[in-house]
Amino acid sequence: MIHLHDVKKHYRQGENSVLACEVSDLRIGRGEQVALVGRSGTGKTTLLHLLAGILRADAGTVEIAGQRIDAMTEPQRDRFRGQHIGMVYQTFNLLQPFTALENVLLGALFGRGAGHDAEARAKSLLERVGLADRMHHRPSELSVGQVQRVAICRALVNDPEVILMDEPLGNQDKATGAQVLDLLLQLAREGNKTVVMVTHDPESAQRMQRTVDLATLRRSAS
């Protein structure tokens, strides 16, 4: 499902070029749930952005669902991301002026289209995560746990094959975080979706099928 080979990504810091992420080889199967762990600065978030096509690798290949996204143009990557990848962020990244339902529909608008089907699916997802009576509330009117559930619904609204999560539970207490993660993993299992989660939290990582330490993926490490 996901295959990264000899991937490198550098950032420029002034006149210097810093290696932000290096992956010699990483394979993740369809429906697999993987936790990416590692020290700060090892390039976990950069790797997620490479998988999402937000960033483009300087070298190597990134293949998702049989398609080389490193070879795609930017508009092609944008379209691919909208249709095949759902993302959940530590900072939730909901748009404040829009209601919960509208935030979920935004995901559909830039993905497979925000027609009547998408609206029905968005409402169904929100009901599924217990937000039937909060659909028309704005993020500032919701609790942290509710906001996170809206973000999960937005990630799932296009029925993507891959879900990428960047420290999704970082802003919650453990009990609420565990509930939300369980819910997401359950939904992912039902849809046979591949889940890649970046986390610092060992308990969260244990809930995934496999844990990958990013430090072990570097060519120098292997």
Place this chain on the structure above:
Amino acid sequence: MRLLSISMRNLRIRMVSTVLTTLAIAVATGLYAAIMLMAQQTRDRYEGSIGGYQAVLGPKDCSQLELLLNTIFHVGDAPGQVPISVCDDLRAGKVSRRGAVRYAIPQARGDSISRWSFPVIGTVDEMFSLYEWQRAPLQFAAGGPWSFSYVELQELGERLAAHESARRAEEKSGPPRPVIDAKWKRAVVGHRVARQMQLSLGGVIVPVHGKHGEFGYHEHPEAACEVVGILAPTNSPLDTTVFLPLSVHLLVGGHEGGWFKVEVPSGKNPDDAAKLPVTARQLALTAILADPKDHLGAQFLRRDFGTRPDAQVAWPQDVIPKFLQQLGNAADWLEIVAQLVLVVAAMMIAVAIYNTMNERRREIAIMRSLGARRSQIVAIIVGEAAALSLAGAVVGVLCCHIAALALRSTVEEMTGVWLDWTAFAPRELYLLVGVGALGAIAGLLPAWKGSTTQVADNLSQTY
């Protein structure tokens, strides 16, 4: 959900900026629309109002344009006097045998009625029998004409001349001053006069000396006239005119000083001239409406009055189009100024949206992370700019028409043009589309900036 709904939401969030920018566009568009409305309606009104006027004769000591603006469009005060002898000669074919006219109708003006200052014109009943508006006699919506013939006017002129000559000679046993006969106290009013004053047949109008509210104005209760006819609408200044028998105009109190056109003979001073006897042929008019029998007759009239010292002939079909051309040139320049104001307003839109781009980087990054293409980000921002300018344009055009409604009395007094505030010209639709497009173009720069937002760098901020 559509991209446009995101644009609308963004405008709502920044309500103060949205309202201020919309107002700027509204002012610029309203200015442009007002210039277009004034220019178009002035052109239509002036071109449409000269259809009933072949030739207008009047005093020599004013311009032809001044004479026509006053006679046809009621603009300003009467520019002077012309003796009735000119009218007599025209009617008798004495000016030039080949310059014969179908009619020569005398007019005298100076009074008005009501707070709207509808002009009162003294004339003869040929105004309703011989005069033609758009090639047909004036039509009545109600009632009919009054009766006061040119012969009666000449007889009255004789009596006035006898009385005035005796007064000038300081004869104590001279003929008495004629008074207004009850049968002359009749009025025919234009359609809008009747509508605005809610006049119907049998109603009474009282002429006012000068204009309502002006220094020295006063009513002429002795000349109160019964409305016997209401003209059908013509969409011309005739709609705002009150026609009375010329006898009423002459005989109201205070008009004695203007009864006769007296030239000061060479070698005499004005005090001496005031003692000279007068004749009926010196009875003073402000204008004469004439219609040459044929094209050749018009040429002879033009030639004869080119040298005549006491009157001139003005041809509306010649003078008014030239005037409108000059007016059009001025309007064109004003339009250019308005276009520049619009461009400045469009730049304000660009600046207003551009300045929000920094605070919107995260919002744009989130949309990009959800799969939004750069082109969609451009569409959202350009949509904001276009919607903003279109809203401003609609408000501006509406305000222009509301202003036309509020100011039409003032405009009519100044220009003779009665603004039709309900008339929406096709050019206004083009203006709306054009301003919307201009706004969209103005949105391109901030849209480009927004579309180049770095996604990864801006996703990690907390809300």
